[in-house]
Amino acid sequence: MKTVKSPFKFKGGVHPDYNKELARDKAIETMPVPAELVVSMSQHLGAPAKCIVKAGDFVTRGQVVGEKNGFISVLVRAPADGKVKSVEKRRGPAGGMADAVVIDTTAKPEVPETPENPGAGAAKGGPILPPLDWKTASREDLLKRVEEAGICGMGGAGFPTAVKLNPPPGKRCEYLILNGAECEPYLTADFRLMLERAPRIRLGVEIMRKILGMPAVRIAVEANKPEAIAALEKAFEGIEGNVEIVVLPVLYPQGSEKHQIYATVGRVVPEPPALPIDVGCVVENVGTVAAIADAVELGEPLLGRVTTVSGDAVAEPKNIFAPSGTKYSDLIAFCGGTKEPPAKVISGGTMMGFAVSSTDIPTTKTTSGLLLLTRKRVFQYSSQACINCGRCVRACPMNLNCAEISKAVEADDIASAEAMHVMTCIECGACSFGCPAYRTITQLCRRAKNSIRARMAAEKAKAAAAAKTPAK
């Protein structure tokens, strides 16, 4: 086990103000379960879970309330005991509506003890799922446990982890890369996790290695987290096999999957539909790794996570461990409320997070941060013309021709944008960050991508319908 400096540096990237000192030194605090939880069926990438409870049902902590719905899907469990007030459509942080189970946690359920009710154990204070010994459990059992625990990528995208850890036949995982970069400004949740729970991360690595067939392990951490690196070095001391901690330069977006792979092992993931597994790599967020450890050793499914609540409008920025489904307003109240009225509320970090219209929105398995910013920290986009200065092109980590793409999309020329590889855009925001004309470049790229995806879906549907007609 050794610590090395990253041998590769990707082209582009920007240096935003990180402002991490607001919450860096705040140890993770567990907040009490709020009176109401809004548990969304769509907390992950893929098909939303299918809700299997209805209004009036009593649920226990850990009980399955949403079943996995398809291959790319994840189940959802109730994060606390309570009574289901309603099942209705609620707005998520990205703005879309999805079914959500609204749980009143103050209602005390009387749970009859039946073998089918998996929460029976939880009501008594025991583990929700039977703990497994990873050394003796089979690979299939471990994978099943990851699926049963409802774990998805906690870095933000929320890809079902059980699917990621099970590469299709013919594809082998050579490198398991742990994403501890946390390159977004303000966020310190992963940093505190690495600092305080490094042994859990080690256990998670051991389990994942077994599932993936003993690949080499690379733990990627940015250079501005020396204490976390030290904690990880201590926790991983003596581990067998090819394990290295790779220290990455502080650059946004270092935490992007493709750039992480390039920075640690120098491999380039081809354009979509290629995935990291096509170059033999699996990248997982450190939070996901810790969750896997808890699911296997403690039988604790993924019911909550650490969220950094920060920004200059919050009274006391904190790193809070909260059950998923906690409303943002409850998180803010736990931080002592706001000391100034916020002008913008962001779910996530400032570079890729979503601006939300109210704090009634609940956390999900992927909510890594909640930022409250005052007016002076917020800038306004404009509709000025591009002056061709090239800052966006120099900043783009995917080396795209952002200036021309933005001009093409403004002129509704989506075909030209597609020819300029806009589908490889990772929407990191580095382009708009440096634009002197304050143009909405990222939003324009997103618009092109949505338009292209809609067109491809329509074509696929048309082809499917055409394939069906002869049979009729």
Added chain:
Amino acid sequence: MKPKETAEHYILSSSPHAHAKTGVSRIMLDVLIALLPTTAAGVWFFGMRAVFVIATCVATCLLTEALCRMAMRRESTVGDLSAVVTGLLLALNLPSGIPLPMAAIGSVFAIAVAKQVFGGLGMNPFNPALAARAFMLISFTGPMTTWLKPVSRCCGGTCGAAPDAMTTATPLAAMKTMFAADAATGATPHATGAIPSFWDMLIGNMPGCIGEVSAIALAIGAAYLLWRKVITWHIPVAFIATVYVYSLIAGGAPAYAQVLTGGVMIGACFMATDYVTSPTFGKGKLVFGVGCGLLCMLIRQFGSYPEGCSFAILIMNALTPLINRFTQPKAFGAK
């Protein structure tokens, strides 16, 4: 009746929600600061005439921009300082003896015809200041090719004693004949007085346009812009290197003389590097710089004008979209 507004009312926008805080006006301000040494040198050498020309150009440009935007019914863009930069650059490219009405007409052309007609900042295909200079060269050829000698300080001349300044040709006219001259004559061009001394060229004590004479002032300005990351090294280095190498091969006047006289310094550092009209990518910028240098020297050697810089840059401006198309960056992971 409209219901009560919600208690929570936030700004909704797409990500990113952070910005580097560079604005167009800040960039233009940096360019103006970078042009201060050159402006000071121009005023020092050419006296109050230069001040009047600069003031006329800047004021006319600002006024034209304000009126054009009003006529176009768009928001005023005077605040982004691009009109000030255009005015100053145009003035620095004019001889100090130019009659002020002509300078004003040129400024109107620069803003109204070369910039606003295309839609304003970001839409113009040609460098407005150079387009105006070309327009003035063709319309007012006489005054545009009449240069005043720098006001002599050494003999205690009073500041602003314009009528005492003599008209003369720039060193370029002499250098043009040197291309054809037999290199075996052996006589050094400096000794014959045909071209100024190296020191004079460097600080600007020679006839020429207000802003193009002082190489040192221009170099200081360029260094400032490079430090502030407003321009990249590609175009200035490619342009100047091409001019230098060409004149080494072609012979005639010393290579450094070709670089330090005429509009090469100001062209390479301030005119060719204009964002809107030059290529966006590094490789393209190099091609652009080489093209400018080559064309400039070709015009100087074979063309009928002694100075080829403005036309070289204008021609390359026209080729910029093509250069951009062929020097696009390769996407990360793309085949």
Added chain:
Amino acid sequence: MATAIIIIAGVGLVAAFTLALADRFLSVKEDPRIGMVTAALPGANCGGCGFPGCDGYARALVAGTAPNGACAAGGDACARAVAKILGVEATATERRVALVKCCGTRSEAIRVGDYNGICDCNVAAATAGGDKGCTYGCLGYGACANVCPKGAISVRDGLAKVDKRLCIGCGKCVTACPKRLIELVPASATIHVLCNNPDKGPNVRKVCGVGCMGCHLCEKNSGGKEAGHFTFQGFLAKVNYQNPPDDAQIVAKCPAKCMAEDPHFETGH
């Protein structure tokens, strides 16, 4: 002088001869009906029929791969003329125009945030779900106005409105709207419900001062359920355009003031 005349005349003769040869051997045989049908079509090239321009539709009509009457802009008269040229039966079609089913202007409906970004409804709807309190209502950023080939839609006070006199019924605005609140209605219908929100009355009231509350008064005042002039989707009243109401009094009696009785749609509320 004479040589000049001879030369020019000679050149002219050669050119004429070449053109005659070209016409004989290089001409493309085209069905003359295509030209006649193209002339009968309105020439708006709006694409509402689903074909690339009027010429494209004409070719498809003559080839028999397109149904007659797909041209909304030409309407009934055009369909009849085309049928005559092609020698087929003409089917009667009624002129349809677009209707924006929302009357929640910025003065009547609340906004829950300040949107700052691209001025397009689809993009705005994708950003935090849009800045309007009513999630079914018109965002007013002009996606419909931008695609209208006739410039019939204007946005005023955050609400899009269609000018019936200019609308040709091509349907481009219907697909452009992210909230799907534009509907093609018969041009002869005069009474409309300008709301798209099926939520319960009190919930609608929280976000809009002129939203439909589902009180069923319009139905009651027009002869009740049996008359069949209205249908209901949740708590939202919808005019049954197959059997539309004709009593203008219903509009005045609507307590939510969400109905309109205005032939031009450009004044109204």
